[in-house]
Amino acid sequence: MARHIDIGTNEETAIVEACKVLSDGFPIALPTETVYGLAADATNPLAITRIYETKGRPRFNPLIAHMSGLEMAERHAIFDPLSRRLAEAFWPGPLTLVLPLRSDSAIHALATAGLDSVGIRVPVGFAGRLIGAFGRPLAAPSANTSGKVSSTTAEHVADDLGEKIPLILDAGASAVGVESTIVKIEDGELRLLRPGGLAAEEIERVAGRKLLRNGAGKAAIEAPGMLASHYAPGAAVRLNATEVNAGEALIRFGDAPVSGVEAAAAVLNLSPGGDLSEAATNLFDFMKKADASGAATIAFSAIPEEGLGEAINDRLRRAAAPRE
Template sequence: MSGKYATETLDVDEGGIARAAQILRDDGLVAVPTETVYGLAARADSDAAVARIYRAKGRPSFNPLIVHVASLEQARSLAEISPEAEQLAARYWPGPLTLVLPRRRNAGLSAAVTAGLDTLALRMPSHPAMRLLLESTGLPIAAPSANRSGFISPTSPAHVLASLDGRIDAVLDGGECERGLESTIAAVRADGSVEVLRPGPIALEAGGSSGERIEAPGQLASHYAPGKPVRLDATQVAPDDFMIGFGSVQGDCTLSARGDLAEAAARLYACLHEGARSDKPRIAIAPIPERGIGIAINDRLRRAATPAD
């Protein structure tokens, strides 16, 4: 498949899941809801399918993909899972935690999935639509966020179609994503230590990333960009600002009027999308507390505010 073609919208029901599963088996691309954001799914064992992800997103080839699995048994067939990794999986899977682990040489995955690394990023999602798709296909599924590379992550079918309509085969319409912020990514090292490569909904007691190399998605300095200058920690709005508020700081779009960080995480990308569509040339964002999931929100905002090279 190549070029532009009609993007189907599928319901999350027996027929929609069956259609999506067949598209994936045929090396196609389907945007699928997860508990975090919409993922752009393709079978991870096919060079042709994975190449289509990179083409559709315009994604740099050195940026690896997360592979989604249906079970811990399937994960063990793809990566070497240490006792420390087993403990994390037992506590947080299924859920918004991605583990970066040593890849098995006989994993049978497309080399492009790992971007040439000896490690593999694995996640077991909890969203029923993605779980049904994993079980229906029996395949490991690569699924980065379903948007053009570097831009705002999608939390609704409309967000997906805004940048990928005509570039992918289908969207499974599961409505709005619950958490609205990508998974926490943690690397489990050979000595059993855990290093957080990307903060997210799950807060881990672990060391931070050294940032010396790209090992997982979301580590690029400039990412999640709305295509306009972004000003952080803004308490006052200028006439040409689209203001994203939080708590007592009101805005054109408000993350959480009551200062709830979980609500702010769920609404973050929706507000950035609204700001990107507005006629205001700049986006200003109210201060977000650097605690709990606020750490992950500020991580995304700093990357959104960093100009691309």
Template sequence: MDRIDSPRTRLLPATSEGVAEAARLLRGGGLVAFPTETVYGLGARAADGHAVARIFEAKGRPSFNPLIVHVADPGEAEALAETGPEARALMEAFWPGPLALVLPLRAGAPVADLVTAGLPTVALRAPAHPLAQALIAAAGPLAAPSANPSGRVSPTAPSHVLAGLGGRIEAVLDGGPCPVGVESTIVAPDGADGMRLLRAGGLPAETIEAVLGRPLIADTDPARIVAPGQMESHYAPRGRLRLGAMAAEPGEILLGFGAVAGDLSLSPSGDLREAAANLFAALHRLDAEGAERIAVAPVPDHGLGRAINDRLRRAAAPRP
């Protein structure tokens, strides 16, 4: 199928035909905003790295945070992540609903590296809105942050989405106003200690604690960044990075971009979407190959390039 590249935002009706068209757009690499019970999400197929890169581009997101993957049910979650007894108990109690779980990513799971921001975990939730459920059933798991420009108020109606993202995305599936109106609560297993609260949201902590039979652990460590709504988490390879390199020095591996070919390239054609989609996979590959010194070609500092450079600067920052 031809990939979608020129958005013209359409408002799709809350009908089977509207859902089918939204799914078709998603399968072609498009972005579709859809209603959940919390806020409108900006969806791309979770396995499609290029489409996920377009999410960051459309939102003007300054850096690559992890995204929540919206799934149909616990069975679909089990295909993507490793679950334990407490996670399964919370799924059974609160899914579909406004609860996201950050769980270890299953080996070989069809989730783009950009969704997890290079982390070994993935945030999952099953939304309760019937249109969201129908869309996921038709298109598969969807990576979806809130459907608004980065830093702006989260959208709870189609008009909010169109005001912020009109012309940047393919369509909005019109489900009317969202009933909850605040983002999902996010929790994560913390070994034998129980569950850690990563973000307060639409499901009260006390309700979760009643099912667990013990308190949630407050997350106060700024270094523990594994989910949306927290400070940046940055993946740094073991090798040292030198940025803005036009050529490799002795002992370096060159990570290229555009005309700077390199030993490995983020995008030989200089496509920022391709570079964003390839960024974490490239860093992981260099780690696996034991690269100790990595030279990185210049990446234009506009559009998605700002997010790529933000992540590279963090990866290259001095370490203790």
């Protein structure tokens, strides 16, 4: 069973112990401002293999390489002027940039799924300090079984992967609650590969141009979170519900009326006041709580497709997609 260390009271111990485990080639559960990550040395093929095996993740699905700062990132990726502007504006923070991989980068091909590009992010706070102490980038997908609901607390990680990993670092609940936004600059165009914890409007404001969404011709897996079915609880998921059926769990947003509430197996509200940031923070935790109610279906009321609502709806559509 995984050992737990509370970062709030033992940060120095947490860094020392984490560096030992990472140096031995094993993954750890690492808290970030987005979600908890399953982190391992991005330069060590055995460590990366253990990430895929622990999650049950397809090896064609690339991993994000987390850096301590822009200086470390520049040693592994080539920045064009617009990518640099976005990095300087939003790092550390919930933005991942997909960039050309430097030919001399030590990031192993297993982490990039053999692509000539790499997704790079600089996380806020403790995670960045740990990476700085470790001295090498960390590959870190979300700390959960592949395709399932992402973990936003150490308890979520322990329930899912606690018997498979040696160390869980606990920093309480993740502040953002959904994974990072992933963008790529290609042929002078700015493409959104995955909506996430940084609203597209904020990126467009700094970039001075519109983000292009993926079309039918851009269906290749270039970054995490692009699989059609993902972020799924055990229960089926039904979207844009205006009524709830007997025995279903209901997850609401705001004060929009939903009929049949009295027959629901559980009722949760992502944000009674209609705050999309609060809703994003609560999303995965509430999905897990609704799933634990035993309901066969989780019904979600409608969520606006704006700001962080784009990321929330992206996760919900993938959770509701047919499962293979």
